[in-house]
Amino acid sequence: MLKRILAGAVVGMGLGLSGCDSASMIGAADPSVPYTAASSPKIQGGDKLRVTVFGEDKLTGEYEVDPGGDVSLPLAGTVHASGLTKPELEQLLAKKFRNEYLKNPKVTVDVASFRPFYVLGEVQKPGEYPYKGNLNVLSAIAIAGGQTYRANNDKIMIQRAGEKEIRSYPLSISVPIYPGDLVRVPERYF
Numbered sequence: 001m002l003k004r005i006l007a008g009a010v011v012g013m014g015l016g017l018s019g020c021d022s023a024s025m026i027g028a029a030d031p032s033v034p035y036t037a038a039s040s041p042k043i044q045g046g047d048k049l050r051v052t053v054f055g056e057d058k059l060t061g062e063y064e065v066d067p068g069g070d071v072s073l074p075l076a077g078t079v080h081a082s083g084l085t086k087p088e089l090e091q092l093l094a095k096k097f098r099n100e101y102l103k104n105p106k107v108t109v110d111v112a113s114f115r116p117f118y119v120l121g122e123v124q125k126p127g128e129y130p131y132k133g134n135l136n137v138l139s140a141i142a143i144a145g146g147q148t149y150r151a152n153n154d155k156i157m158i159q160r161a162g163e164k165e166i167r168s169y170p171l172s173i174s175v176p177i178y179p180g181d182l183v184r185v186p187e188r189y190f
Helices: 002-017 086-099 137-143
Strands: 048-052 061-064 071-073 079-081 107-113 117-121 127-129 157-159 167-172 184-185
Touching: 048 086, 061 071, 079 086, 086 107, 117 137, 137 157, 137 184
Parallel strands: 117 184
Antiparallel strands: 048 061, 048 107, 071 079, 117 127, 157 167, 157 184
């Protein structure tokens, strides 16, 4: 029965949202959301970065952004990476290397892995899960094994990374999940 309701909701949402601007559906206008489809993901504490400096094997490697948003690299020192996009960090690192040691460094930055997200509450397998791009609330629940029979089918509670409060959202495919989010599936009351 739940599968039929969810399938009907997905089809209804698809038909109802087919004429909408996709940027408005995923929260691109919300400045508190660090990741949107309209821009490159912003680097945050807990992300693992793969930094490549062309021709400099000893500088190339994987580095983790600490909880304060800093990353430490050989020769560049400690650099504040939190809130920057990959291209912005590439430019900053190239400048740091150029000023100190290298004549014309070519730096690329890739996110090797984002922070995990968490699913709690009325799901089959609550826990920590690795983040994958373009994740929505229904996908997150599916990754956690689906809802239990006691789960609320109308709303979901999400605490975004860096926020102190948990907010209620509709149980909908249009609600995105970002790295570091805490998703709680509440219990329904009869």
